[in-house]
Amino acid sequence: MSATVVHTSAPAHHHYTALGLDSRKVAIWAFIGSECMLFVSLISTYLIYKGRSVIGPLPHEAWTDPTTGQVFKPILNIPVTSASTFVLLMSSLFMVLALAAVQNKELPKRTRGERILGSSKLWLWMTAIAGTTFLGFQAYEFTSFVHEGLSIRRNLFGSTFFTLTGFHGAHVTAGVLWLVTLLAIDYRRGLTSKDSLLVDISALYWHFVDVIWIVIFTLVYLIK
């Protein structure tokens, strides 16, 4: 009886599992696990159809249209994608610095360096800007592909490539919007160390988007 009283009097805003873990963090990890399945299914589809396109443009090889004689160059632009990969990797660094800044919000900041490292707004802004830059690279890549003759309906490579990278881009977009909401909270009332779980959950999502790109970059862009 007394045990029931203890549990029903628990505050409504705390959600703890029997293991003492916050259920929101358990939920984000379960969500990330399910997202792994989603992206592996998309990557599997890409790999299954890799090299089975009947017509070009192709990712790593030039292709000549036998009817028109038009030559299509290899379509993937490795230098541009390498730059966007670097930007996304750096965004993960910025995100983890944002989380550290929120977790250590109450610690005194004596030096200029400590004030910079302790600014959650700065690192959240940097992460959001890096994410938006990555999306800009992706928009440039998609546009140039369409201009070079590769659309989602052109061949098997186009269908699987745009679906996979498009889904990833949609996840990055959702991450940027999430970061903007955190920034809005930070400007409105200021994020404190008590809010670190909020930032931690969004950081986990952001890093997951980064690790998925690590796999896509290797499997789609680098392996011929």
Add this chain to the structure above:
Amino acid sequence: MDTHASMTNLPDSAEAQLHAPTGEVEHAHPTWSTYWKVALILTLITVGEVWAYYLPSFVASRGFVPTLLALSALKFAIVVMFYMHLKYDHRLFRVLFTGPLFIAALTLIALMFLFGHLVIKVM
């Protein structure tokens, strides 16, 4: 004696310690300098991958694909362990992440065999 209410002002890590059944507690997260070093390592690995892509003799060799896959897996593991703090967090989170990842990887490998991209040669 409202034990739950008494915990509400504690930080998450302290609360996790109070709830932890068998000493399964969160450890301290890495420092800023660790994060910078991890970023440097990730950048260097990426540079190495792109550099390998532009070496025709290496691309033509049998070691190209396994090397790139290994480097990619290394980067994946580094981000998950240090940036996602899985190395320092509760074991349940590791299970929630690696369980589906393991099933997904097995499915991917099975599909590669099924569609003839991977073949076991019997002598």
